[in-house]
Amino acid sequence: MRFLLNLLLMLSIALGVGFGLSYYALSNGRLFGAFQSGPWSGWTQSGTASPDPYTRAFVARNAALQLGKAEGLQLVASNDSDGRPLDRACRYRVDGRTPTATFWTLIPIDAHWNSIARPDGPPGFHSARVARSDDGSLQLYFSKTLSPLNWVEIAGDGAFSLVLTLYDTAFFSGVGTNETILPSIIRESCR
Amino acid sequence: MIRTFLYAIAGLLLGLAIHLVVVLTLPMLADRTVFAEISALDAVNTTRLLSKPAPGAANTLKLDPDLSYAVCRLNLANGPGELSGTLPAAYWSVAVYDQTGAVLYSTTNRDGIGQTLDLGIFDPAQTRLLAEQKIDIASGLLIVEAHSDDVFVVVRLAPPHPSMRDRYEAQLQRLSCGNIQT
Numbered sequence: 556m557r558f559l560l561n562l563l564l565m566l567s568i569a570l571g572v573g574f575g576l577s578y579y580a581l582s583n584g585r586l587f588g589a590f591q592s593g594p595w596s597g598w599t600q601s602g603t604a605s606p607d608p609y610t611r612a613f614v615a616r617n618a619a620l621q622l623g624k625a626e627g628l629q630l631v632a633s634n635d636s637d638g639r640p641l642d643r644a645c646r647y648r649v650d651g652r653t654p655t656a657t658f659w660t661l662i663p664i665d666a667h668w669n670s671i672a673r674p675d676g677p678p679g680f681h682s683a684r685v686a687r688s689d690d691g692s693l694q695l696y697f698s699k700t701l702s703p704l705n706w707v708e709i710a711g712d713g714a715f716s717l718v719l720t721l722y723d724t725a726f727f728s729g730v731g732t733n734e735t736i737l738p739s740i741i742r743e744s745c746r
Numbered sequence: 747m748i749r750t751f752l753y754a755i756a757g758l759l760l761g762l763a764i765h766l767v768v769v770l771t772l773p774m775l776a777d778r779t780v781f782a783e784i785s786a787l788d789a790v791n792t793t794r795l796l797s798k799p800a801p802g803a804a805n806t807l808k809l810d811p812d813l814s815y816a817v818c819r820l821n822l823a824n825g826p827g828e829l830s831g832t833l834p835a836a837y838w839s840v841a842v843y844d845q846t847g848a849v850l851y852s853t854t855n856r857d858g859i860g861q862t863l864d865l866g867i868f869d870p871a872q873t874r875l876l877a878e879q880k881i882d883i884a885s886g887l888l889i890v891e892a893h894s895d896d897v898f899v900v901v902r903l904a905p906p907h908p909s910m911r912d913r914y915e916a917q918l919q920r921l922s923c924g925n926i927q928t
Contacts, residue, residue: 561753568757573764580769602841602849608769614847615773618780619808620815620900623841623852657837657856658904660812668805678811683906720810722837722904723854 594632645745646698651738656724780847818923827867831921
């Protein structure tokens with residue numbers, strides 16, 4: 556009996572650790588292979604011809620048409636800068652600067668990777684179509700309620716994520732020192 | 747007690763082994779892959795536009811709604827692949843993918859290509875023939891070596907404004923894609 560209980564313990568730990576760790580590592584890359592800065596995370600090796608095993612597994616699991624290394628980099632945030640999950644009932648301000656890139660898009664998405672912006676409006680922000688403050692920094696609002704400056708009206712309920720896609724970027728090329736320049740996501744108020 | 751502890755340690759080690767097996771075999775076991783999605787488009791030797799992600803339907807390829815995408819699948823067993831055409835004077839980029847969805851090669855029009863795309867894709871045997879000058883190609887062809895025969899190419903085009911999207915997509919559709927006759 557004792558032996559059986561021990562065996563059961565061993566197997567449950569093995570299965571829990573084995574599959575749990577795999578899920579955890581490949582969901583957001585919180586363990587290996589991915590870059591993380593504040594709320595943003597991205598797989599820097601996903602666009603290379605011979606990615607590391609974790610990135611390779613992520614690419615297979617993600618099943619996305621990912622960007623090549625020369626094309627750009629995609630960063631995803633599902634939490635605000637304080638670590639709370641993004642909620643459509645709240646107003647968020649994306650504040651700060653973005654890494655050097657030819658252009659970027661910032662799209663609010665649901666779990667199916669669809670834009671949750673108001674259907675008859677733009678799907679999100681595009682770097683060529685935003686107003687900046689005098690020092691070049693950005694204040695971008697995502698909310699259901701009217702917001703000042705740059706505003707994308709979102710629809711629906713529940714959690715969402717933000718996808719920042721930097722096209723033709725020098726980020727992670729090892730050139731320059733802009734590695735830490737990513738905007739913060741600030742929760743302002745909730746209804 | 748010590749025995750239970752040893753069993754727990756053994757479980758942990760076994761768990762790590764399972765984790766490594768999962769990570770290493772996942773690319774082989776995944777069935778809903780990019781390649782399966784692209785194969786369903788029937789884009790062999792033809793340029794097909796990927797439709798803009800519609801509200802409500804799942805955006806399985808995780809496309810950016812601000813960009814236009816064209817895809818073409820090539821089988822290099824029938825000869826080297828070629829994708830050529832003229833694109834609008836906006837940002838565009840091209841990427842060659844293999845069956846696992848890994849990017850073999852990518853570049854953008856900011857790297858001095860200008861508006862003309864002329865990309866040749868060769869498998870290792872064809873690359874050798876190319877080096878021996880046994881395949882005739884036009885000068886100025888951008889040469890990409892692929893390690894497998896079944897590849898697909900994706901061109902991303904960024905219209906500067908949403909109202910230009912239709913016109914830009916029409917030009918994207920005119921890219922010619924096929925095998926070079928040798």
